[in-house]
Amino acid sequence: MEGKMDALMKMIQDSEARMSREMGSIKLAVDDIKPDIITLQGSVSRLQPEMEQIKATFEAWRPEMEAKVVGLGDAVKDLRRQVDHIAKGVGAGALGRPPSAAPPSMSPSPSSAPSGAHSGQLGLGKEHLTGVVVVTDSPPSLPTPVTGQTTNLSMVPFDPGASATRVPLGNPPPHSDFPKFDGDNPRLWKKACEKYFRVYSVSTEFWVEHATMHFTGNAALWFQSAEDKIGEVTWSELCEIIYTRFDRGQYQMLYRQAFKIRQIGSVSDYIERFDTLMHHMLAYKPDLDPTFFTTRFIDGLHNEIKVVVLIQQPQSLETAVSLALLQEEIRDECYQPSSSSKSVSFVRVNSKALAPLSTVNTSNFKQRVLNPGDDKKGHEQSRQAIGSRKFAALKNYNQGEDETDQELHALSQQAMGGTENSTCFRLQGVIQGQEVLMLIDSGSTGNFISDSLASLLQGVQPMHSPVRVKVANGEILTGTSLIPNCEWHCQGATFNTTMKVIPLQCYDVILGIDWLKAQSPMEVDWNCKWIAVKQGSSRKGYLV
Structure with missing residues (x-):
């Protein structure tokens, strides 16, 4: 026990000695830094008056600067309002006196301001500005009517901030209607x-509302029913929704048209x-690869032009276009009649117009023409007889042509050109599992299906006699087959229509006046692009 106590006492003595x-070491360190502390205290004592002076200066300057900042904020708000008026076409003449309370440090003296920077027929919405926003440092006052006098104005930089993209300030842009x-x-x-x-610096928060206000026709009807489901969306989200609804299959249709488009008139029309x-x-x-367009353009040319263009191996679409136009010009010049044959008349005739000419006895006429000794009277009688025969032949020809035209079907320019107007509209349908682009066209007289689509379908049958279809540009198309009672589907309805097969370029199916008559009575709104036909005992509308 005593041994343990001795050990403990020794441990305590060792700890006391170490402490x-x-x-002692700490005391020595404090003694070493004590002079530095005394020096620092002296420096703080010397700086104390300077710090108090700086604090007093700042306290005196602070209220003045806060007032200037508030004034600058009010001026910026006023300027933003004025810029919005300018962007909407109100004109700088309706702005009144420029806002005040701008900080002096931001404005040059009036003597340095450009003279005549604010002029014109003020108050009429037309102003000639220098392209910057102007602010004066005059005392605050309410806006007053502008009198048109020249005013010296100072310039400050300005960014509206409310618009997605800054539009250079100056004369307001000319008015234009919003795209529908x-x-x-x-x-x-x-x-x-x-x-x-x-152009008009419309804030992004108004883009969706402003755009949907200008929906028309089918788009307006769709948005009326879908607005509640869509809810609040951004501009990008609205565009994606519109693409999903109205852009379905458009690129695939255009791609198919690229392989079907053909020259049916002049090269200029085909180029357009x-x-x-x-x-x-x-x-x-x-x-898309430019070579794709060059190849498709050449393939669609008439054969006599395509051959020449292919030989030249054009490396760009521009070169192919130039070669096609040049070849067409050369071809037309080669087929023009020479000047020595101007007196010769060329008349188109058909089999019905040839019959009267075949029964005319022309032996006397030949004898008179070959005999240079005939008198003038006989020659005049011969000319009258020839004129009578020509008139009879032409009359019979016109009658035969009228009868022939009555046998022709008609195809509108919209059906051949892939366009759409107020007398036709498009449908998306399905035939034997194939998605097809259809055109309901009151300007066409028959029901037609493209030969390229018909080659993929079943039920194609030859016709007893070929069908002739006259296009609006005068071209005659010929078809030799048809699909009787072709079944097609559209928006839940099923139809059976006999379609004649002809070469179509832009549409897969053309439903003409024959189909419209077969569906009568019906309801059609050509402006809003919808048609309601009877299906069984009920009516059903189809929106395009």
């Missing part, structure tokens, strides 16, 4: 809307139709 040594949307070309409509928003198709496709896929 004494550490305290009826369901066609949604991508083109989107770009036109965004351009309008940039091909250019429209090409830019529609590029709107969906801007990175």
Whole structure:
């Protein structure tokens, strides 16, 4: 027990000795830094008056700066309101006196301001500005009517901030109508809307409401029923919804048209139709290979032009277009009659017009023409007889042509060109599992199906006699087969229509006036693009 106590006492003595040594070390360190502390205290004592002076200066300056900041904020709000008026076409003349309370440090003196920066017929909505927003440092006052006098104005930089993109200030842009949307070309409509928003500095929060206010036709009817389901959406989300609804299968249809388009008139007409198709496709896929368009353009040319263009191996679409136009010009010049044959008359005749000419006895006429000794009277009688025979032949020819035209079917320019107007509208249908693009066209007289689609279907039968179809540009198309009672489906309804097979380029099926008569009585709204036909004992509407 005593041994343990001795060990404990020794441990305590050792700890006390160690602590004494550490305290001595600390004391020495404090003694070393004590002069530095005394020096620092002296420096703080010397800086104390300066710090008090700085604090007093700041306290005196602070209220003045806060007042200037508040005034600047009010001026910016007023300027933003004025810029919105300018963007809407009100004109700078309705703005009144420029806002005040701008900080002096931000405005040059009046002597440095440009003279005549604010002039024109003030109050009429037309102003000539220098392209900047102007602010003066005059005392605050209520806006007053502008009198048209020249005012020296100072310039400050300004950014509206409320608009997605800044529009350079100056004369307001000319008025233009907002692009309307009826369901066609949604991508083109989107770009036109965004351009309008940039020009007129429309805030992004109003884009959706402003755009949907200008829906028309089928798009307006669709949005009326879908608005509650859509809810509040952003501009990008609205565009995606529109693409889903109105852009279904458009690119696939355009791609098919690229393989069907053919020259049916002049090269210029073909170039115009091909250019429209090409830019529609590029709107969906801007990175399409240019060689694709060059190849498709050449393949659609008339054979006599295509052969010459292919030999030249054009490396670009522009070169192929130039070669096609040049070849057409050379071909037309080669087929023009020479000047020595101007007196010869060329008359188109058919079999019905030839019969009267075959029974005419022309032996006397030949004898008189070959005999140079005939008198003038006999020659005149011969000319009268020839004129009578020509008139009779022409009369019979016209009658035969009229009868022939009555046997022709008609096909509108919209059906051949892939366009749409107020007398026709499009449908998406299904035939034997194939998605087809259909055109209900009151300007066509028959029901037709394209030969390329018919080659994929069953039930094609030859006709007893070929059918002849006259296009609006005068071209005659011929078909030799048909699909009797072809079953097709559209929006839940089923129809059976006999369709004649002809070469179509843009549409898969054309439903003409024959189909419209067969569905009568019915309801049609050509403006809103819908048709209601009777299915059994009920009526059902189909929106396009």
